[in-house]
Amino acid sequence: MNTFLLLGYRHIVSAGAIDHLLFLLVLVAPYRWRDWRHLLGVASAFTVGHSITLAMLVTDTVRLPSALIEFLIPLTIVAAALANLRRGRAAPRGWAAPLLAACFGLIHGAGFANFLREMFTGSVVLPLFGFNLGIELGQVTVLLAALLVLTAVDRVVQLRAPAAGLWPRAALTSVLAAGWATLMAAQRLPW
Numbered sequence: 001m002n003t004f005l006l007l008g009y010r011h012i013v014s015a016g017a018i019d020h021l022l023f024l025l026v027l028v029a030p031y032r033w034r035d036w037r038h039l040l041g042v043a044s045a046f047t048v049g050h051s052i053t054l055a056m057l058v059t060d061t062v063r064l065p066s067a068l069i070e071f072l073i074p075l076t077i078v079a080a081a082l083a084n085l086r087r088g089r090a091a092p093r094g095w096a097a098p099l100l101a102a103c104f105g106l107i108h109g110a111g112f113a114n115f116l117r118e119m120f121t122g123s124v125v126l127p128l129f130g131f132n133l134g135i136e137l138g139q140v141t142v143l144l145a146a147l148l149v150l151t152a153v154d155r156v157v158q159l160r161a162p163a164a165g166l167w168p169r170a171a172l173t174s175v176l177a178a179g180w181a182t183l184m185a186a187q188r189l190p191w
Contacts, residue, residue: 008134049105
């Protein structure tokens with residue numbers, strides 16, 4: 001199980017997981033430190049979605065075309081960024097953000113399933129649990145680091161434009177991530 005925990009953790013924190021890192025950056029963009037519980041709920045909802053798809057694909061309950069999944073992953077980043085921009089200055093509240101993250105987690109989970117399927121021998125329960133726990137720990141690490149950096153950006157913005165508040169960094173982060181993800185999606189067109 002430790003091997004899969006480390007694999008899940010590294011899957012999220014590595015530079016090769018730029019699509020997951022961008023998604024997490026977009027998730028954290030509208031939050032402040034005081035919103036950490038809601039943010040953790042959103043990240044956990046993403047992991048639940050991720051876990052469901054991984055379990056279904058690794059056990060061959062469902063098969064999905066890899067090219068389509070790789071194309072859809074950056075589109076989830078664009079959609080999450082657009083949700084941030086549509087929301088405006090308000091931090092996410094209620095069930096909308098966790099529900100959206102869970103749905104997007106279903107897509108992201110499919111992106112790693114083929115690789116994992118080949119690694120599993122025998123029962124998948126403990127390895128899958130370890131992998132998903134590693135993903136959750138990796139997400140918390142990335143979200144905390146991003147929140148620290150974005151908080152520092154907030155401090156600089158507040159010194160220069162005190163009335164600006166959280167919106168400039170959330171909007172800028174979302175626009176940059178959406179632009180990058182759009183380029184990724186264009187490179188991954190499945191047709």
